[in-house]
Amino acid sequence: MKLVQRLLAGWTGFVLLFFYLPIAVLILFSFNESRLNIVWTGFTLDWYRSLWTDTVLVRALKNSLIVAVATTALSLLLGTTGAWLLYRYRYRAASLLETLAFLPMIVPEVILGVSLLILFVTIGLQLGYTTIVISHVTFCFPFVMAAVQARLAGLDPALEEAALDLGATPLQAFTKVLIPYLMPAIVSGGLMSFTLSLDELIVTYFTASAGTRTLPLEIFGRVKKGLDPSLNAISTVFIVFTVFALLATEVVRRRNP
C-alpha cells in the first residue's frame, strides 16, 4: 500500500508543520530587538546574553524541570499500577474507583488549586516542591492510567500464563512480559504527564512558595510589562538542548545495538 503510506507520511508532515509553525515564530522572535516582542523591529542577541544574568528565570526553569520529572515518575507509578490492578482483579468498587481517579481532569483548575491549598494549610504541610508535585500528580496520573488501561484492553492473558508456565515467577512475568508490553503506553502517559506538568499555571500558583516558582508563573507574571524576548530565548535554549539530548541518545543507541 505504497500510496497509503505516502499519504500518511504527507499528512504527518503537515501536522508537524502545524505544530512547529508557532515554534518557528517563537524562535525567530527570540532575536527580536523590540522589548515588547509584539512586532519585529530588528535582530539582536541581547536576550540570550541577558539569560546569563537572569537568575530568576533560569531558576524557574530548573524548578519546572524538577517538578515535571518528579511528577512524571510518581504519575507513572500510580497510573500504571492502578491500571494494572484494575485490570487484574475484579474489585467491586472498580467503576467507582476509576471515576474517582479521573475526577481531577474535570475539576476546574482554580477550584483544584484553592481546595488543595486549603487542604495543605489544614494538615499543616508547608508550600513548596512537595505540594506542587502532589497537585501535579493528582491531575497527571489519570492520563497515564487511561493510556495504560487502553493498552491493557485486548491484552492476551495467555501471554502471561505462558510465561508462568515456562517457569517464570509472577514478578518476572510482570517485569519481563507485562512491562515491555506496556512500554508504549508508559511512554505515552509519561510524555503527557511531563508536558502537562511543565506548563501548569493556576494550580501551581496556589501551591507554590516564593522559592519554588516555576517557569509558567514567571512568564505569566511578565505579561503586563510585556513578554520580552528573553522568554523566547529561554524556551529556544530549552528546545535546542532537548533536541541535542535526543540526538545524542539516538547516536549512542545506534552505536551499541
Add this chain to the structure above:
Amino acid sequence: MQAQAAPAPAAAASQRQPGRAGWLLLAPLILWSFAFVVAPAALMLVYSFAHRGALGGVDFSLGLTLENFAGVFDPVYLQIVIRSIWYAAITTAICLAMGYPVAYLIGRASEKWRNALLMTVMVPFWTSFLIRTYAWVTILKSQGLLNSLAIQFGLITEPFEMLYTPGAVVLGLVYTFLPFMILPIYSSVEKLEGSLVEAALDLGAGPVRAFSRVIVPLTAPGIAAGVLLVFVPALGIYAVNDIMGGGRVDMIGNIIENQFKTARNWPFGAALGTTLLFAFAVIYWWVNRRARQVEGGGASVRPGIT
C-alpha cells in the same frame, strides 16, 4: 456495528478476585484518591452551599443556602455551558480526524523511529503555552505572517480576519489538545499485528473496509482514551479561548475562574464546579459500568468496545 476481531472477552475469564495482596497493592491509589481527589471535591461541594465571604472565600455564619445551585441553571450560564460543550466536541472531532493518521503512522513505524517521532510531536509543547499562543497571534493577526504571505502571493487583497474569531479559538484548542489524542491512539496502534491487517486485505477487503472493520475496532480503546483525554479537559479550558478569541468567547472555565476572582463569589464557582463534576462523574460511571457488565466484568472498560 460490533466488530470483534480480537479475543478481548477472554480477559474477563482471567480476572481474579482480589485477595489481601490485591487490596494492599491498590491501597496507595485509594489513599491518594481520597486525600487529594475526594477531599478537594468534598470541600468544593460543601462550599457550594455557603454564602460568599466579604473578601472572597466563604461565610458559613449565615448558614447554608441553595441559591448557588439555583444560579447554575440560570439561562445566562446555560448558554455558556452549551457553548463549551459545543467547542469541546468540535475540538475532539477535529483532533480525532487529524490525529489518528499520525498516530497510525507512528505506531506502525519501525521501532527505531517510533520514540523519535513521538518526541518530535511533543517537543513543541514543552515551550511556554503563553508564548506559543502569542506566536499564533503573531501569525494570524491582520498584519501577520499568513495575511502578509497571502497578500504577497496575490491570494487576497485585503487582510483576512482570522484572529479573535471562533475559528481562531478552535484552532488554538486543536493545537493544544492534538498531542493528547495522538499519544493514546499511538499505543493502541502499536500493538496491532501487521499480519492481522495484511490478512484483512488479503481476504479481499478494500483498504477502507479493512480500516473501518478491522483497524478501527482494534484501536477503539486508544480512540476512547484519546476522546476522554481531550473532551474532558477541553471543557474546563479558559486561557486559549481567552487569547485567541479576544476575550469574546467565554467558556465555563472562564466563568468559574471569574467567581474566584472579580466576582468574589466562591460558593457560586464551587456550585458550578460541583455540577460539572457531578455531570461528568455520573456519565462516566454509568458508561463504565455498562461496559464492564457487557464484557462480563472484563478489563476493557473503555466505551466503544461494546
Add this chain to the structure above:
Amino acid sequence: MIRSMARSLVALAMALGLAGRVGAEELNLFAWSEYVPQTVLDGFTKETGIQVNYETYASNEEMLAKLVSGAASYDLIQPSEYVIEALVKENGLVPLDHAKLPNLKNIGKEYWDQPHDPELKYSVPYMQGTVGIVINTDKVKDPITGYGDVFQDKYKGRIVILDDSLEIVTWAMAMNGHGPDQVTKANLEQAKPILVKWLPLVKVYDSDSPKTALLNGDVDLGVVWSGEAAILIKEAPGKFKYVLPKEGAHMFIDNLAIPKGAPHVDAAHKFIDYILRPDVSRKISEEFPYTNPNIEARKLLTPEERANEASYPPGNPKLSTFRDIGPLAADVDKMVTDLKAKSGP
C-alpha cells in the same frame, strides 16, 4: 585543647543564635508581578540584610484568594484602593506605625485624603494610575474626548477594552452621570442598555496586555490602563495618544499594606520606608510608567517621563476611585457575562 573546643562551641552557639535572628530577618512580599524591580529588592537586602521572598500575583482577587485560603503568612501585600477598603472593614490589616515611616511625608497631599484610607492609617500609596482612552492617531483622526466618542458604530470591530466587568460597568454608569461610588442595582439597570449598544462594537477584551492588539494594528483605539498607554507612547512615540474621558475616569491607587498575622511587621515597616525614599521610588517609576504618588520622587524624573501624558495626565480631569461594592460584584459579573455572551460570536 578543651579551651579551644569550648571557645569554638561558644562561637558556634553565638553564630547559631545570631543565625537564628538573621534567619528570622526575612520579608514575605506578596505583590503584583513585575511591579517591584529586582534592583529595588536587592538594594533593600544590601542595606538591611533582610532577605525578601517575593511572590507575585496578577490581580487583586488572585491575591485575596490565596490570602483567604490561609496560605503562607505574608508581611506585605499590594492591594488596590477598593480592596484596602474591604480589608479594613474586615479588620484584615495591621495599622501602620507612622513613627517608623519618616519618609511618608514624601507622599503628595491629595493621597492623604482618599475615601478608602483617610490619613493613611493602614496603607501607603505605591503607584497610581488611571483608566482612560488610548488612540492610534495614525488611524483615528476624529477628536475623541470621552466614552461616547469611542463607542461609535464607525469604530465597530476596532476597539479593545479591559476584560474587567466592574470597569466596563462604571464607564456605562458614567454616561448616566453616576460615579463608581454609586454602584447600585438601579444604576446598573440603567447602565445596561448602554452596554447592550457598546459591547457588540468591541473586538478584543484584554486586561493583561491590551497593548498587543493596539500595536498589532488589529484595533485602533481602546479603554485601557494608563500604564499600558504609557508603554505604547514610549514604544511608538507620536503614534498613540492618551485621553481621560470627560464623563469621568477611574483613578486606581495600588498600595502597600500589612495583612493581619504578618510575622515580620518591623521588617515590613522598614521596607515601606525604603520604598518611600525618592531615589528608590524613582527607580520604580523608571520601570513602570504609572503615576508616582511620591512628590519628591517626581522631581527626580526626566523631562520625557514627566511629559508622558499617560503617566501624568495634564489638566484637571474628573477622577474617582473605586469603592468596595461587596456582594454587588457578583451581580456586576453576571450582567457583563450575559451581555458579552449575547453580543459575541
